Amino acid sequence: MLILLLAEVVIVGVLLAWKHLDGLDLEVYRLGADALLSSGDPYGVLPPTRDGTVLPFTYPPFAALAFAPLLVLPLDIALVLLSVVSVLALGAVIALCFAGADRRVWVVGGAALAVQAVALLSEPVRATLGFGQLNLLLMLLVGVDVLAPGWRYRGVLIGLAAAIKLTPAAFLLFFLLRKDFRAVVRAAVVFGGCALLAWLLAPSASVRYWTELIFARERVGDPGYIGNQSLRGLLARLGPPAETLLWVGAVLLVLAATVLLMRRALAAGRPVPAVLVCALGALLVSPVSWTHHWVWVAPVLGVLVWSGLHGGRTRVVLLLGSAAVAAVVFVWSPLWDYRDVWPIRESYVLVGLLLLGLLGLTLDDPLYRPSERGDVVRLDRREQPDA
Helix, strand or coil: CHHHHHHHHHHHHHHHHHCCCCCHHHHHHHHHHHHHHHHCCCCCCCCCCCCCCCCCCCCCHHHHHHHHHHHHCCHHHHHHHHHHHHHHHHHHHHHHHHCCCCCCHHHHHHHHHHHHHHHCCCHHHHHHHHHCCCHHHHHHHHHHHHHCCCCCCCCHHHHHHHHHCCHHHHHHHHHHHCCCHHHHHHHHHHHHHHHHHHHHHCHHHHHHHHHCHHHCHHHCCCCCCCCECCHHHHHHHHCHHHHHHHHHHHHHHHHHHHHHHHHHHHHCCCHHHHHHHHHHHHHHHCCCCEHHHHHHHHHHHHHHHHHHHCCCHHHHHHHHHHHHHHHHHHHHCHHHCCCCCCCHHHHHHHHHHHHHHHHHHHCCCCCCCCCCCHHHHCCCHHHCCCC
């Protein structure tokens, strides 16, 4: 255990010494929080960041409240702390995904550290840390809520995450398919409570956000921008007719595949592939999925590699080969250098579709045997979902 802790310290230390952190998004979070506290409205024109960039605050009003503690610390110190916590969150989520694979702590911890170290080289994680984004922290909230054994308040953390950034609400599909309606209700209550608190403290900003700004697509950015690696972004880059005519159909197809794979995973007692399928499906069907949103590929690739190493020869070649290709895509991120070359410019979307299908191959492997790790795949009597 001590060796694992020392290895984690080394990983964090190397990251801080190597990675340049500009904290652009973190600075916008702070500016939005300051605007809320000073004027009650974070949605006006914010002051420029220290590099002269002017960006809008696009999150729900509660997020501005949640970001307020960041104002206590200088920006650079807050950025370093956020980076350290984010790296630890990444390792924790990967460890949760491996928790049912082996009873030996050093095996699970060692595998998680190896995947974490490689994941830090990936563009989604690098961008998340560089911008000072919250993606890894939100991923941890979701991971704990759906995977942590013995957690009795399922839904609470997803409700909190969705109150800060709407996209984690997609993981309610996990509870709906498992018929855990109590978790759905808890998430809705927490989400509603956070929104109510924000309305009490900033009523006009809350009304404006929920009735106007949430529908203003231009505030989020150009859907055809190369950094939007979603189905909508792919189709927008093909041209307006393709975007309007094909997007709904493509979304419905991916949603159907996502639900089918999740149902199979949950029926087989495999919650980890189920939540990872949900993550990939959400990234693909979301109108906007910036490249730094794709941090979920880290645990996805980790699970595929583990499954490949513990399968037959065909599975080893298929899963490890595909995982290696995907790792190259997300580490190299060639879309930025070849943004006019199809299919390279759509590489995240295309590889995401590939990974979605490959996760279906992990449902019958020994990664999670219900008979060996029932605490991971079965609920205690006290937290059985409603029928």
